[in-house]
Amino acid sequence: MIKKLRIMTPGPTPVPVDVLLEGAKETLYHRNPRFKKMLTSASEGLKKVFKTRGQVFILASSGTGAMETAVANTVSPGDKVITVVGGKFGERWAELCKAYGANMHKIDVEWGDYLRADQIEKALKENPDIKVVFTTLSETSTGVVNDIKAVAEIVKKTKAILVVDAVSGLIAEPLEMDEWGVDIAIAGSQKAFMMPPGLAFVAVNGEKAWKRIEESKSPRYYFDLRAYRDKYTDTPYTGAVNLVYQLNKSLEMIESETLEKVWERHAIFANAMRKGIQALGLELFAKKPGNVLTAVKVPNDIDGLEFLKVCREEYGMVFSGGQAKLKGKIFRVSNLGYVDKLDMISAIVTIEMAMKKMGKDVLIGSGVKAVEESLLEADEK
Numbered sequence: 001m002i003k004k005l006r007i008m009t010p011g012p013t014p015v016p017v018d019v020l021l022e023g024a025k026e027t028l029y030h031r032n033p034r035f036k037k038m039l040t041s042a043s044e045g046l047k048k049v050f051k052t053r054g055q056v057f058i059l060a061s062s063g064t065g066a067m068e069t070a071v072a073n074t075v076s077p078g079d080k081v082i083t084v085v086g087g088k089f090g091e092r093w094a095e096l097c098k099a100y101g102a103n104m105h106k107i108d109v110e111w112g113d114y115l116r117a118d119q120i121e122k123a124l125k126e127n128p129d130i131k132v133v134f135t136t137l138s139e140t141s142t143g144v145v146n147d148i149k150a151v152a153e154i155v156k157k158t159k160a161i162l163v164v165d166a167v168s169g170l171i172a173e174p175l176e177m178d179e180w181g182v183d184i185a186i187a188g189s190q191k192a193f194m195m196p197p198g199l200a201f202v203a204v205n206g207e208k209a210w211k212r213i214e215e216s217k218s219p220r221y222y223f224d225l226r227a228y229r230d231k232y233t234d235t236p237y238t239g240a241v242n243l244v245y246q247l248n249k250s251l252e253m254i255e256s257e258t259l260e261k262v263w264e265r266h267a268i269f270a271n272a273m274r275k276g277i278q279a280l281g282l283e284l285f286a287k288k289p290g291n292v293l294t295a296v297k298v299p300n301d302i303d304g305l306e307f308l309k310v311c312r313e314e315y316g317m318v319f320s321g322g323q324a325k326l327k328g329k330i331f332r333v334s335n336l337g338y339v340d341k342l343d344m345i346s347a348i349v350t351i352e353m354a355m356k357k358m359g360k361d362v363l364i365g366s367g368v369k370a371v372e373e374s375l376l377e378a379d380e381k
């Protein structure tokens with residue numbers, strides 16, 4: 001039986017052929033003027049997707065490298081910081097801050113729930129010496145999106161800087177760095193950029209962030225943002241040349257669709273999937289679901305890991321499971337990046353068929369009907 005591979009995971013995401021082909025081009029010397037031009041154009045394009053006039057640095061690492069960069073450059077041992085832990089990626093901020101010896105004020109949010117801006121307000125009021133607030137735009141492990149605009153509104157009135165993990169959120173969810181007052185935001189290539197893994201991005205917006213970076217006493221070398229700033233838009237170390245070609249192609253594709261339309265597409269698709277899931281009688285996991293992915297509770301009478309295996313082995317459809325304490329309890333259907341309407345239809349149909357195969361009493365066609373109707377309705381607007 002032929003099975004086509006369909007990746008509907010929130011990273012790596014599907015890569016369009018045009019982007020793949022860029023990677024097959026001749027590798028230039030990284031000091032070649034032609035490559036330097038490509039770096040400059042990538043840096044300009046990145047500013048547009050981060051919505052900042054600040055500099056955006058390109059690192060050869062996965063997204064976690066950009067997270068470590070943010071921590072190493074802003075946190076000195078003993079510094080008081082806030083981390084928001086409402087899932088696996090918020091937890092990663094906390095682990096990084098611990099590794100760098102921060103004096104951490106942890107805001108625990110139940111996994112699946114979202115951060116309330118007044119939790120940040122209260123913590124900052126009680127701890128006026130907080131230096132950095134670490135948050136997550138789209139908490140990929142739970143499917144929740146946080147209201148970063150409201151958080152920025154509060155943090156910008158204080159001495160603290162706001163760092164946002166937008167690794168899965170950037171390009172999929174609105175983020176207006178300059179307008180909202182986000183000081184540092186990070187992203188990664190294998191998410192909404194529709195690229196293979198391997199690049200991470202760190203956007204630094206303004207003097208408040210740079211002052212913090214200058215003051216940090218933490219040891220850093222490869223990830224020292226001052227080295228990237230001094231060489232900008234050139235790269236201090238060997239650039240990931242072919243990935244930069246791919247980045248330029250991806251940015252070109254996003255610009256031609258327009259960032260606003262890309263945000264809208266993610267909203268339409270995520271909304272359609274939520275409708276489909278609920279029409280099937282399944283339950284959403286996130287209390288405030290974002291537009292990157294849909295996290296679904298695994299019904300009690302179904303083995304969550306077996307379900308993923310059936311989707312993968314019978315249909316070639318790859319969904320993500322739950323991470324850490326959510327393992328086996330949820331599955332996650334991503335619509336991040338290079339995903340189209342028929343991918344959404346394939347995804348819901350796979351869920352229906354796999355559930356049926358596993359003995360779950362679902363009404364075949366009920367999910368796909370809701371997804372189709374939702375997509376058609378969006379077309380009419």
Ligand SMILES: *Cc1c(COP(=O)(O)O)cnc(C)c1O
Binds near residue numbers: 011062138140168
């Ligand atoms: C994917 C992701 C990361 C980075 O993970 P890597 O595996 O290091 O690329 C960080 N934060 C969020 C929210 C993510 O979705």
